[in-house]
Amino acid sequence: MSGPVNFESNAECSSMLALVSTITECVMTLSSSSSNSQSSSGEFLMRTPLYTPGNSDSRQATLTDARVRLREACDELLYLANGPHEHLMTIAQAHRIEAALQYATHFNLAHHVPLGQDGSSSISFGDLASKSSVQTEQCTRIMRLLISCHIFWEPTAGCVAHTAASRLLCDVQIGSAVSYYTDESFRAASFLSEACEQWPITEERNHTALNLAFRTSLPKFEFFATEPWRARRFMQGMAGMAASERFSLEHLVDGFDWASLPRGATVIDIGGANGHASMAVAEKFPQLQFVVQDLKSAFNERELHDHLKSRVRFMEYDFYSPQPVTASVYILRWILHDYPDKYAVKILRSQLNSMQPYSRLLIMDGIMLSPGKTGKVEQRKARFANEEKGTRHSHDDTFELLGEEPRALVEFISAGKPTT
Ligand SMILES: C[S@@+](CC[C@H](N)C(=O)[O-])C[C@H]1O[C@@H](n2cnc3c(N)ncnc32)[C@H](O)[C@@H]1O
Incomplete structure (x- = not known):
């Protein structure tokens, strides 16, 4: 769907109804393979499965197809529900979420949240802040932005627990990928236009946004070699x-x-x-x-x-x-x-x-x-x-x-x- 959207129009309402029907169909397909149908919202977040490779039979192909179609339909529906202004402003501010995730990984917050299997184990914002050597009020504010994105949740007021997504931050390899994206990749991304201005046409490995962001003339992996912890983190x-x-x-x-x-x-x-x-x-x-x-x-x-x-x-x-x-x-x-x-x-x-x-x-x-x-x-x-x-x-x-x-x-x- 492109161009301006008039949420009020019949055509848009019909599109939304069609999307809802696709969503219902996909969820029915996915739920037919699931044994738990009574999860509360928090538990649901805990139980959302990771992509599980290794099962390429036709049943798995049907489920994968349902997931792909579900994601596309939800994305389209959200766009229509938001309308153009809300949509644009949300994207324009997406870096704030990225920055919050950077904060969480930089200060290792996920590692101080208990890893209880049922999602009920939690820690107060105050204790989390003190274990992570950050300031409580600031930690609470930033964590609540992530909580609004399903990364961590607040089972009772003032306490943080893991969701299925935030638990992944405790995995050293997945956590390293997130740290790389929210550090080197995030910083470099903000220099995209300046790099394009400086080197509109180039085939050089050191004419990149990363070079501007980190003020280095070295190509990416040679720069990483000068700060071996970055290389190690990237490889993990x-x-x-x-x-x-x-x-x-x-x-x-x-x-x-x-x-x-x-x-x-x-x-x-x-x-x-x-x-x-x-x-x-x-x-x-x-x-x-x-x-x-x-x-x-x-x-x-x-x-x-x-x-x-x-x-x-x-x-x-x-x-x-x-x-x-x-x-x-x-x-x-x-x-x-x-x-x-x-x-x-x-x-x-x-x-x-x-x-x-x-x-x-x-x-x-x-x-x-x-x-x-x-x-x-x-x-x-x-x-x-x-x-x-x-x-x-x-x-x-x-x-x-x-x-x-x-x-x-x-x-x-x-x-x-x-x-x-
Ligand atoms: C995007 S990573 C891919 C790593 C791995 N092949 C994988 O699939 O996960 C790029 C790799 O190329 C390596 N690399 C970069 N420059 C290199 C060079 N000049 N000679 C050999 N390896 C290099 C990096 O150290 C890094 O491990």
């Missing part, structure tokens, strides 16, 4: 993002015929961070060996699971230099979207010298679908492009290069081969 955050549908490791584990590789075959995970993607494949395919390559600042050997250490190892490697290892499969997972064409080509070219006729290059990344191919909620999620770049380079530009067809990718790689 990447593992935390894998708990979502979009980033799920299931796509990598199920999306390639790993069983067809010969015993002892080597898989290289280029820019593999803490090795979480390699470990997920290694768990299921014991005949394979993995090399996780990344910058030194990204490694944390402690993240490797003990029982996989004989098959998964780390190796320092800069992906702009020639690839030193010959392998059956080279993975580039969530790498290329970060770079303008010039650098994406460099990364791909660097791999070519070690590839053999039997080698495969596996790219897992976000590909932009044309507007209209999915609903607005799905489009929005896909278009959360890296604003810290602040340049004309977006997912669209990068993946125009590859197209939506695998054939285009093969042609692209061939075109990138040295012509000696």
Whole structure:
């Protein structure tokens, strides 16, 4: 729905009724798979399930479809219910919620709220503030904004408890992802227009909003290397993002015929961070060996699971230099979207010298679908492009290069081969 909305008009009321009917239908589908129908509002928030990967049967597909349609219909309905002015003003002030979440993660508030299973365990604002070394009145105000967004709740006046969403902040990996978004990503996003003004046309990795926000001339990951805690947090955050549908490791584990590789075959995970993607494949395919390559600042050997250490190892490697290892499969997972064409080509070219006729290059990344191919909620999620770049380079530009067809990718790689 676009253009001005007249809430009073019959047409708008009909649209809203149609959406309500879609919502009812989707909720009926979802509730048919649920055993608890009597939850109170607070309990409901506690019990809302996380996306659970691993179940790709047709029943699961029906439920996933119902959830996607439900989200789209609710989004549209909320837009109509708000009307244009309220809608615009709400979006214009969304940064206030982001800032409140930043406060909660910065001061580790979630960790001081009791993790009772039934959601009834709570802590007073005063005790929470004192344990977190913040001021009570300020903490109460900021927490109540998050509570209005279903992040924490107030079961009795003056006391805070967890919701299903706020509990996730206690997970070190998911909490790290939220900290990264509300810190580096949030700060950089506010410099988007200035970066576009300063570098209207550029293919440089250090001409980005992040460079302005952090007053650095270093590209993002080189900047992170100068403040290793940021690098560590980002790498943990990447593992935390894998708990979502979009980033799920299931796509990598199920999306390639790993069983067809010969015993002892080597898989290289280029820019593999803490090795979480390699470990997920290694768990299921014991005949394979993995090399996780990344910058030194990204490694944390402690993240490797003990029982996989004989098959998964780390190796320092800069992906702009020639690839030193010959392998059956080279993975580039969530790498290329970060770079303008010039650098994406460099990364791909660097791999070519070690590839053999039997080698495969596996790219897992976000590909932009044309507007209209999915609903607005799905489009929005896909278009959360890296604003810290602040340049004309977006997912669209990068993946125009590859197209939506695998054939285009093969042609692209061939075109990138040295012509000696
Ligand atoms: C968006 S993260 C993706 C991490 C991982 N592949 C995943 O799927 O979670 C990008 C990764 O590229 C790594 N990286 C950045 N520059 C690099 C370089 N020049 N050489 C090797 N790795 C690099 C970062 O350290 C980071 O781990």
